[in-house]
Amino acid sequence: MTASYVPLSYYLLLSGFLFACGVTGFLIKRNIISIFMSIELMLNGVNLSFVAFAAHWHALAGQIFVFFVMVVAAAEAAVGLAIIIAVFRTRETLNVDQVNLLKL
Amino acid sequence: MGGAVNLLAQKHPINSALSLIAVMAALAGEYLLLGAEFVAAVQVIVYAGAIMVLFVFVIMLLNAGEEEHTSGSRVAILLGVPGMLTGSVLTAWVVLRHSGTESVPIGALPGSPRDIAQLLFHDFLLPFEVTSVLILIAIMGAVVLASKPEASSGEANR
Numbered sequence: 591m592t593a594s595y596v597p598l599s600y601y602l603l604l605s606g607f608l609f610a611c612g613v614t615g616f617l618i619k620r621n622i623i624s625i626f627m628s629i630e631l632m633l634n635g636v637n638l639s640f641v642a643f644a645a646h647w648h649a650l651a652g653q654i655f656v657f658f659v660m661v662v663a664a665a666e667a668a669v670g671l672a673i674i675i676a677v678f679r680t681r682e683t684l685n686v687d688q689v690n691l692l693k694l
Numbered sequence: 695m696g697g698a699v700n701l702l703a704q705k706h707p708i709n710s711a712l713s714l715i716a717v718m719a720a721l722a723g724e725y726l727l728l729g730a731e732f733v734a735a736v737q738v739i740v741y742a743g744a745i746m747v748l749f750v751f752v753i754m755l756l757n758a759g760e761e762e763h764t765s766g767s768r769v770a771i772l773l774g775v776p777g778m779l780t781g782s783v784l785t786a787w788v789v790l791r792h793s794g795t796e797s798v799p800i801g802a803l804p805g806s807p808r809d810i811a812q813l814l815f816h817d818f819l820l821p822f823e824v825t826s827v828l829i830l831i832a833i834m835g836a837v838v839l840a841s842k843p844e845a846s847s848g849e850a851n852r
């Protein structure tokens with residue numbers, strides 16, 4: 591069954607590509623929700639490299655780490671979106687260029 | 695496979711949310727090919743399910759339209775995209791240069807949920823409990839942050 595092999599570097603390349611897209615989106619986006627989604631994209635890229643290395647070294651600890659990364663991402667998404675809602679409620683905008691003061 | 699969809703993520707909020715869902719589904723398929731069934735299932739449930747529902751819900755709630763470009767964002771695009779391209783090309787070159795021909799067998803990882811549970815609840819028990827506390831604190835923080843600040847300001851909030 592396990593006849594097909596894929597080089598490890600392909601997974602690393604895809605992971606790096608996802609991470610680079612996340613960084614690019616983080617830099618060029620001006621909508622705060624899009625910036626948040628770029629962060630999620632970066633986390634996904636790192637997860638892919640974790641799983642690829644776990645498969646390469648036959649080590650299950652990599653998958654456990656992916657699990658923890660997902661937990662942290664879920665917590666971060668919940669808190670971050672709550673912050674976004676609070677910011678939008680006080681400022682009526684989602685553009686990060688107009689959110690330049692911590693205090694209103 | 696996820697990369698082609700990913701380029702679509704450079705548009706407006708709801709479009710990029712949908713393409714992010716596509717990327718996550720593709721990544722779940724990738725994990726399945728790597729033999730990590732548990733991670734694939736968790737990816738679909740947590741990411742493509744919970745987190746993306748949260749994102750789409752907030753986009754709908756806040757009525758996010760198309761983003762307008764300011765001078766700062768133009769500078770960021772002009773500097774960021776070429777910088778990212780050169781950086782990723784350099785990284786790809788280094789990876790391709792220094793990685794040998796070692797390959798990953800498809801579907802050969804002993805990543806059954808039984809082994810993962812053994813590892814998770816035996817060796818990684820303390821981090822697991824710490825993450826449960828973290829999730830609890832995150833829930834409480836989200837509720838506190840998203841609730842209407844009626845106690846502090848008496849004015850009618852939206």
